[in-house]
Amino acid sequence: MKIHEYQAKQMFARYGVPIPRGYPAMTVDEAEASAAKLAQETGGSVVVVKAQIHAGGRGKGGGVKVVRMKPGPGATGEVRDVAQKMLGMQLVTHQTGPEGQKVRRLYVEQGLDIARELYLGAVIDRDRRRIAFMASTEGGVEIEKVAAETPEKILTVHVDPAVGFAAFQARDLAFALGIGSKETLGKFVKLMSALYEVVTREDCSLCEINPLVVTRGHDVVALDAKINLDDNAEFRHPEWRDLEDRDEEDAVELEAKAVGLNYVSLDGNVGCLVNGAGLAMATMDIIKHFGAGHGVAPANFLDVGGGANQEQVTKAFTIILKSPKVKAIFVNIFGGIMKCDVVASGVVAAAKDLGLRVPLVVRLEGTNVELGRKILGESGLAIQAASTMADGAEKLVRAIGGAR
Amino acid sequence: MSVLVGDRTRLLVQGITGSAGGFHAKQMVEYGTQVVAGVTPGRGGERFEAGAAGVPVFDTVAQAVKATGADATCIFVPPPGAADAILEAFDAGLALVVCITEGIPVIDMLRVRRALEGLKGTTRLIGPNCPGIITPGSKGSGRAGCKIGIMPGHIHTPGHVGVVSRSGTLTYEAVGQLSAMGVGQSTCIGIGGDPVGGMDFVDVLELFQADKDTHGVILIGEIGGGAEERAAQFIREKMNKPVAAFIAGTTAPPGKRMGHAGAIIAGGKGTAAEKIKALEAAGARVAPNPSAMASTLAGMMK
Numbered sequence: 001m002k003i004h005e006y007q008a009k010q011m012f013a014r015y016g017v018p019i020p021r022g023y024p025a026m027t028v029d030e031a032e033a034s035a036a037k038l039a040q041e042t043g044g045s046v047v048v049v050k051a052q053i054h055a056g057g058r059g060k061g062g063g064v065k066v067v068r069m070k071p072g073p074g075a076t077g078e079v080r081d082v083a084q085k086m087l088g089m090q091l092v093t094h095q096t097g098p099e100g101q102k103v104r105r106l107y108v109e110q111g112l113d114i115a116r117e118l119y120l121g122a123v124i125d126r127d128r129r130r131i132a133f134m135a136s137t138e139g140g141v142e143i144e145k146v147a148a149e150t151p152e153k154i155l156t157v158h159v160d161p162a163v164g165f166a167a168f169q170a171r172d173l174a175f176a177l178g179i180g181s182k183e184t185l186g187k188f189v190k191l192m193s194a195l196y197e198v199v200t201r202e203d204c205s206l207c208e209i210n211p212l213v214v215t216r217g218h219d220v221v222a223l224d225a226k227i228n229l230d231d232n233a234e235f236r237h238p239e240w241r242d243l244e245d246r247d248e249e250d251a252v253e254l255e256a257k258a259v260g261l262n263y264v265s266l267d268g269n270v271g272c273l274v275n276g277a278g279l280a281m282a283t284m285d286i287i288k289h290f291g292a293g294h295g296v297a298p299a300n301f302l303d304v305g306g307g308a309n310q311e312q313v314t315k316a317f318t319i320i321l322k323s324p325k326v327k328a329i330f331v332n333i334f335g336g337i338m339k340c341d342v343v344a345s346g347v348v349a350a351a352k353d354l355g356l357r358v359p360l361v362v363r364l365e366g367t368n369v370e371l372g373r374k375i376l377g378e379s380g381l382a383i384q385a386a387s388t389m390a391d392g393a394e395k396l397v398r399a400i401g402g403a404r
Numbered sequence: 405m406s407v408l409v410g411d412r413t414r415l416l417v418q419g420i421t422g423s424a425g426g427f428h429a430k431q432m433v434e435y436g437t438q439v440v441a442g443v444t445p446g447r448g449g450e451r452f453e454a455g456a457a458g459v460p461v462f463d464t465v466a467q468a469v470k471a472t473g474a475d476a477t478c479i480f481v482p483p484p485g486a487a488d489a490i491l492e493a494f495d496a497g498l499a500l501v502v503c504i505t506e507g508i509p510v511i512d513m514l515r516v517r518r519a520l521e522g523l524k525g526t527t528r529l530i531g532p533n534c535p536g537i538i539t540p541g542s543k544g545s546g547r548a549g550c551k552i553g554i555m556p557g558h559i560h561t562p563g564h565v566g567v568v569s570r571s572g573t574l575t576y577e578a579v580g581q582l583s584a585m586g587v588g589q590s591t592c593i594g595i596g597g598d599p600v601g602g603m604d605f606v607d608v609l610e611l612f613q614a615d616k617d618t619h620g621v622i623l624i625g626e627i628g629g630g631a632e633e634r635a636a637q638f639i640r641e642k643m644n645k646p647v648a649a650f651i652a653g654t655t656a657p658p659g660k661r662m663g664h665a666g667a668i669i670a671g672g673k674g675t676a677a678e679k680i681k682a683l684e685a686a687g688a689r690v691a692p693n694p695s696a697m698a699s700t701l702a703g704m705m706k
Contacts, residue, residue: 124600147671148672161515203509274573276663278570278571288655289654307424334577334580336573337556365577365580389693389695
């Protein structure tokens with residue numbers, strides 16, 4: 001689960017990771033009021049207006065604006081103008097895709113006097129099975145690019161969970177970064193140790209500060225914040241419900257998630273209903289394998305899970321049927337715990353309810369397969385039975401090719 | 405012969421009184437697995453109805469091991485208590501811990517993994533988020549099977565192909581293809597779809613390479629992480645048995661979690677293309693599509 005920068009910063013603040021002073025704003029009025037409040041509280045005249053979307057690279061796309069407020073009445077007028085332009089814009093970054101993401105929330109933040117921009121991030125290093133802290137002198141730029149072009153500029157330490165984070169690990173990074181004065185060093189060590197608490201207690205799968213800045217006043221401050229939360233830990237974080245921003249999510253994916261289905265929207269035209277994540281991915285692959293050159297590609301990834309009931313299957317099939325881009329449907333089930341008759345009944349119920357307007361190819365195998373085939377056969381629906389995944393994919397190519 | 409489990413394995417089931425644990429405990433007993441004990445805290449002294457005699461239930465894993473001599477466990481405990489259940493199994497000294505549970509927080513698994521490293525090889529962990537392990541058996545073969553987990557037993561046949569996979573249903577797909585061709589399996593192991601778990605491909609390949617009864621291997625990987633690349637290195641340096649592979653997720657978009665917590669292309673790393681390249685360079689043959697897993701291996705074993 002992704003959260004907004006301002007939400008991540010609020011989390012930082014609770015654990016003592018220093019952040020600039022700032023306020024979220026949902027309207028132009030709120031943005032202007034926040035700027036006035038910041039000027040009063042900090043005595044500074046520079047504020048930064050930042051678009052809040054779940055994607056990185058906002059600065060380049062025009063989603064981050066620095067405003068130097070002129071003294072006197074009407075000082076916040078320019079903030080108002082900037083907020084006006086930013087709210088509602090389609091912000092396009094390298095992570096949003098060409099259509100961009102609509103900006104609905106802003107964050108107005110105190111401007112800082114920056115001496116240096118660094119990078120600091122914590123990730124789960126799955127190959128080492130440890131939390132890894134990565135730091136770099138190349139702050140404020142795409143870290144993937146740094147990793148690819150100058151990997152020697154990324155410094156890494158791994159934390160042993162039996163021992164926990166140790167101050168020397170922060171010092172190792174700090175000296176390698178050339179952090180400067182003893183005062184700054186102490187602040188960096190404190191920040192990293194607080195960040196480790198954020199990662200472990202808040203169940204972050206990713207926690208990134210880019211840039212982490214050293215100010216001319218020798219403070220170490222998280223100028224940006226990106227946190228991904230581990231979906232598996234939702235059960236022990238009821239407060240996460242308030243962090244969810246449904247506007248940032250795909251509506252169909254949310255609908256599927258609500259009934260315990262795993263759904264990812266894709267660009268193609270074949271709706272897929274599969275049990276198991278690996279088989280669902282392989283189903284996408286085989287459709288693309290046989291469909292390439294014929295304009296046939298998967299419209300979605302959908303894993304109904306190992307133990308879905310008939311209602312879930314019905315819901316899954318309904319979601320696929322409702323999609324206007326779907327030109328054919330492939331149901332691919334290898335019944336284990338999941339019984340083929342349950343899938344068949346769910347598919348038939350949904351198809352009878354909504355009407356089946358596109359070709360349906362079904363491949364059933366495994367537990368209760370005979371019963372499942374019987375239910376499909378007696379349904380009166382126009383179903384093409386496939387003997388293997390490959391056979392199914394070829395039938396889909398013919399079905400869509402013929403329909404065009 | 406087979407790896408890790410066989411007809412002498414004495415299994416206990418953690419979470420045996422839950423709906424999933426109970427259902428699968430019965431299935432395992434029916435398959436012929438020796439289920440000797442169940443564990444559910446607070447339900448000690450009960451008897452779980454399965455097979456002719458039933459299975460005694462204990463409050464703790466240590467008690468169950470002491471009373472029954474169990475040497476393996478299968479865990480069905482829900483995510484909030486699953487990591488703790490694994491640690492309890494480690495502490496009781498079980499040689500094999502199979503965790504089926506899906507949805508354990510990765511922070512919990514980091515601790516579990518660290519505890520496992522401290523045991524220095526006396527215990528093996530399979531999973532979590534996996535179908536388990538099976539050494540197929542049949543009346544005709546003179547070998548009783550051992551099924552630990554949730555896979556459908558009836559699709560398996562005893563034989564000489566080892567299967568190792570990060571995905572449950574794709575394992576069934578491969579096994580189904582093998583059995584349909586009349587090719588049996590020595591042992592099939594689902595290592596699970598989470599980013600941090602127990603045995604990885606290399607651990608399993610080591611066992612298959614050493615097992616006299618395993619003549620070839622099907623390896624099923626997916627996008628995310630570097631486990632397939634490490635497997636490729638092992639195949640190149642240490643294996644002389646044929647390995648056919650399939651990598652799921654060639655068409656998966658980056659940054660999207662494809663069901664499994666571990667199946668995600670992050671920061672441009674963990675793509676199917678890189679993994680396929682590494683495996684082919686190591687001498688494994690990669691099936692062009694998932695319907696061709698068994699036939700690809702058969703082509704190498706002729």
